[in-house]
Amino acid sequence: MRIIVAGGDGFCGWPTALYLSKQGHDVTIVDNMVRRKWDDELRSNSLTPILPLEERVQRWEEKTGKHISVYDCDLMHYDFLKEIFKQVQPEAFVHFAEQRSAPYSMIDREHAVFTQTNNVVGNLNVLYAIKEVTPDCHLIKLGTMGEYGQPNIDIEEGYIKIEHKGREDVLPFPKQPGSFYHLSKVHDSHNIQFACKIWGIRATDLNQGIVYGLHTDEDEHDEGLINRLDYDGVFGTALNRFIIQAAIGHNLTVYGSGKQTRAFLNIKDTIRCVEIAAENPADKGEFRVFNQFTEEFSVLELAEKVQRVAEAKGLKVSIDHLENPRVEKEEHYYHAVNTSLIDLGLEPSLLTDEHISRTLDTALKYKDRVLKENVLPNITWK
């Protein structure tokens, strides 16, 4: 298949592009390299040293003989984007190319406005390009489990059957997102659903949990293909951030009680889920929603796992309960359905001590690159 991976220079996009290329697909990366610019803005970096994108794909071609095309394009630039659609004629468009950090969107008004404009308009442009150039192209859009918030009922996959006053309907699952970033994904979901309805576009919204891990089979033991790894208070996420904190001898920074429960998955499952979606496209006009995660954990549970694995390696690790910089429920019901992708063939890579140990080894290898002043959260929701 001809597949565009937008955001193919990022943490999820890069290993997805490699995996789809290895599977024999004709992969094109569209990326404006902005994730690297945000590192500059925040004076931060990836724990792992990553090559420029052009060198990464060259290395991949040398190693595998497989070519990945690259366009340095911002999805906000519609004319260029449309031209790419004309040249590539994609059968699937995998859309990772959004600002994906909740804290980044909460820095101030400018960052909130940037996040919503960038994500919503970029996605609208993709919808118009599909409509105008390749109406059969399957949009595979990365959403987030955070769109749902933490309702006191089970979270279904995108829709819920509601009985009310003697009547019933199947309606979009109510959304209660927790940051201007998460809100942008809710806006996207509504826009895509409408485009499917009026233009007959086929789309899959992958409401992804929090991704952990680093290595996939494609980059294993190849420094030039290594994925980025974020540890800072802005782009670092629970579990990966804890592992790196353990590696540098920093307390694990749990926000509040840590009883917040979230959905998680291994980066290896991210790439496999995208492949499953691509191989099983949504119907014309269908807005399909999959909940893309494999397990649920509380944040404190993860910190304790990391502590145990790190201590077995002789590292001293304590857990620190910081004042929660976010406005969120700490004690709440949480249970979400995730059967669709498993029914289509996903075999989850569950979290094991061995996996934590493996990522911790990589973190120890590169620990001198960590800028310690970036580890603590410095952005509050208030």
Added chain:
Amino acid sequence: MRIIVAGGDGFCGWPTALYLSKQGHDVTIVDNMVRRKWDDELRSNSLTPILPLEERVQRWEEKTGKHISVYDCDLMHYDFLKEIFKQVQPEAFVHFAEQRSAPYSMIDREHAVFTQTNNVVGNLNVLYAIKEVTPDCHLIKLGTMGEYGQPNIDIEEGYIKIEHKGREDVLPFPKQPGSFYHLSKVHDSHNIQFACKIWGIRATDLNQGIVYGLHTDEDEHDEGLINRLDYDGVFGTALNRFIIQAAIGHNLTVYGSGKQTRAFLNIKDTIRCVEIAAENPADKGEFRVFNQFTEEFSVLELAEKVQRVAEAKGLKVSIDHLENPRVEKEEHYYHAVNTSLIDLGLEPSLLTDEHISRTLDTALKYKDRVLKENVLPNITWK
């Protein structure tokens, strides 16, 4: 009360500003006059001749002795908006200042992107200005009944209690908006709800039906204060558009079967609902939703009413079923709850033949101003 009416030069905003001023409130209009520019862009006009805003408010002051301040400000310009908040110190901010036409948002990609950016970012700026300058200010935001779409269950006021798999919660009512414009209002609602939660802002989302009518007590028999009246296929809405079509001898343009049912209210009730919301502010941190309409009609029913009233005046009127330019259900269940505003004191001005007759008389008076080529819909959802 010190009240800002944003969009105070428009069809709903102008009579609201006059009414609140008459009631003794200290009214400030914020408007960038863009509604008049859209007339230029679309080569259209208001049926009624309207004075420039500065002259309108001067006329009001001459007539009543009451002063209305005016700022020519685009809500996209945050620094100016914030300065206005500092100077006015508003206790309520009535937010009409959005692009409000569904067809306009469907013209093409540029208009879809403009509508969502203008509405969503303008509203984010208002939220930040309230947070930063006047945290107690009550945001009275115009939403639309179109946010809900046409679900097969009764539409509640913003929230619905859902029982699911043995658990229950009260959650935001699911949204199924039918244009990029309606989507922008859904995005706004989600953003406001979040801002209420994290910053303690007080907000009322008025999910308004389709507004008909023209005159209010404040402009009655005063040409200089007259409200604008839209009849074109882009900004003209059902009922008002039919009345003007009857006046110029044009067929009434019903889209499809006309069995689409929608919620309606008189412009006199719009201004009263805003007053009720202002006098009964939401609590700190409360995101309150009222459904602001008084009656439900099918589009065909309204055309038939107008036909009957017009024929009684000796006008010849036929009803034309055009191919529906929109993608929408024509046969559907529709029933929405609207008790909150009535419980707070709204006494609905229901639709009477006399009311249609009165607006028709005004339309006949100005019928030579109508640009007939603008009457038909020329924007399709496909």
